[in-house]
Amino acid sequence: MPHTTVARRRNALVLHRRFLEDAVAAGLPAKGLDQAFARKLEISPSMWSQIKSARPIGDKLARQIERHCDVAAGWLDEDNTAPSEAPPDAAEERFVAAAREAWRQANAKGKRELSGWLKKHALEKKALEPADGAAPAP
Numbered sequence: 001m002p003h004t005t006v007a008r009r010r011n012a013l014v015l016h017r018r019f020l021e022d023a024v025a026a027g028l029p030a031k032g033l034d035q036a037f038a039r040k041l042e043i044s045p046s047m048w049s050q051i052k053s054a055r056p057i058g059d060k061l062a063r064q065i066e067r068h069c070d071v072a073a074g075w076l077d078e079d080n081t082a083p084s085e086a087p088p089d090a091a092e093e094r095f096v097a098a099a100r101e102a103w104r105q106a107n108a109k110g111k112r113e114l115s116g117w118l119k120k121h122a123l124e125k126k127a128l129e130p131a132d133g134a135a136p137a138p
Helices: 005-025 033-041 045-053 059-068 092-104 108-128
Strands: none
Touching: 005 033, 005 045, 005 059, 033 045, 033 059, 092 108
16 A cells, blocks of 8 residues: 555546546536635635645645545545555656557567566456455565
8 A cells, every 4th residue: 555645646637637528528618727726625726736736635625525525434444545546756757658659660570579478467456366356474
C-alpha cells in the first residue's frame, strides 16, 4: 500500500477525473472545470492546484473531500486506484515515450517482437497474481 500522502493524492486525482468525465458527458465546457471541482470540495482553486502537484492532504481536508464526493470516510487513505486509473508518474511517461519511439522506428518484424515481448511479460505478471487480487507473498 502506498504512503498515505501518495494514496490521498492519487485518489483525489481519481475523484477529479471522474468529476471531469461526468461534466464533459453532461455537455459542460471543459474550461473552468478545475474551479468547479474546487467549489464542489469547498476549497479555493489555488489550493486544488497545489494539491494536484505537491501539497499534502491532511486528515480534515481528506474527510471533507470524501464527504463532498460521496465516498466513504477513509476512502482517500486506501489504495483505490486500479492500475488503469492511477495517474502516470514521470518514469512511466519516459517509458511510454521510449516505447513509442522504438515502435515508430521498427519495421514490421520489430513491431511484432516488441508487441510479443510486452504481451508475454504482461501475461507472466498476471499469472503471478493471486485470483483474489491480493498482493503475492514475497
